[in-house]
């Protein structure tokens with residue numbers, strides 16, 4: 001997925017996206033502002049937020065506090081279920097712009113398909129309209145399974161640039177990642193280091209053994225595994241040392257047998273199967 005010229009970015013249909021970003025859930029505004037500023041100073045150029053996280057104001061503040069030019073940061077956000085219509089997506093977009101304090105978004109995503117509403121295809125139509133107007137650089141969905149994507153393709157003819165889904169060594173999502181790849185949709189991994197189970201993944205003997213072999217931390221090894229699988233990765237940390245640690249993953253490469261050993265840890269762990277999620 002990384003471009004030949006720049007291993008830190010991946011190509012989307014009409015744009016490019018940094019392959020490493022900062023996750024910001026569940027940071028409140030002040031914490032988010034501090035973490036975003038630190039992350040940008042540590043070299044991150046992608047920030048992931050959402051209407052649902054209620055921290056877009058803080059994320060925008062952190063970007064401004066860093067002093068970086070807006071054009072150098074890739075801002076990705078998501079909207080809730082109530083906006084699943086062409087007009088609704090425009091409203092959601094304008095509200096996110098206001099909270100973030102910016103005048104365009106790089107990536108806007110449908111947060112969950114919420115198939116009970118039967119409106120996720122309309123949400124994608126709304127995203128496509130914004131893309132056509134040049135208001136966003138790329139369009140995305142999140143937590144979409146293959147059947148949701150098939151329906152979107154069939155009903156709208158629009159192919160999202162990104163599907164953000166839960167992926168980690170304990171939940172490798174091979175079938176859905178293959179489906180995304182076959183349709184030219186980039187996979188972005190949420191909870192890439194295990195989320196609330198990060199400690200379990202960090203102490204996994206296979207990962208710890210590989211980390212020792214490369215002289216890297218277990219988390220760096222896991223993040224590197226995502227990158228070498230062609231995934232975009234958005235680890236969350238609010239700790240300056242861990243934010244920097246998670247960014248230091250572009251100067252080593254895992255051998256194929258180590259990648260395979262990590263992939264073999266898959267246990268279909270904990271990924272949320274209920275895509276009819278209410279609340280966001």
Ligand SMILES: NC(=O)C1=CN([C@@H]2O[C@H](COP(=O)(O)OP(=O)(O)OC[C@H]3O[C@@H](n4cnc5c(N)ncnc54)[C@H](OP(=O)(O)O)[C@@H]3O)[C@@H](O)[C@H]2O)C=CC1
Nearest residue numbers: 023024025190191192193194195198219235236237238242
């Ligand atoms: N689309 C969706 O539905 C979802 C999207 N997301 C997005 O994905 C992002 C990442 O997922 P998330 O669930 O946060 O899980 P992660 O896999 O990123 O894990 C985050 C946890 O790992 C800890 N951590 C981070 N770096 C290190 C390190 N180097 N060593 C040890 N511990 C570390 C963090 O603690 P600390 O801060 O103390 O370092 C935190 O407890 C979210 O922030 C959000 O942006 C998440 C869930 C659902």
Ligand SMILES: O=C1CO[C@H](CO)[C@@H](O)[C@@H]1O
Nearest residue numbers: 025050052111112279280
């Ligand atoms: O992105 C997200 C972060 O975590 C939340 C709580 O589990 C989810 O609702 C959401 O999808």
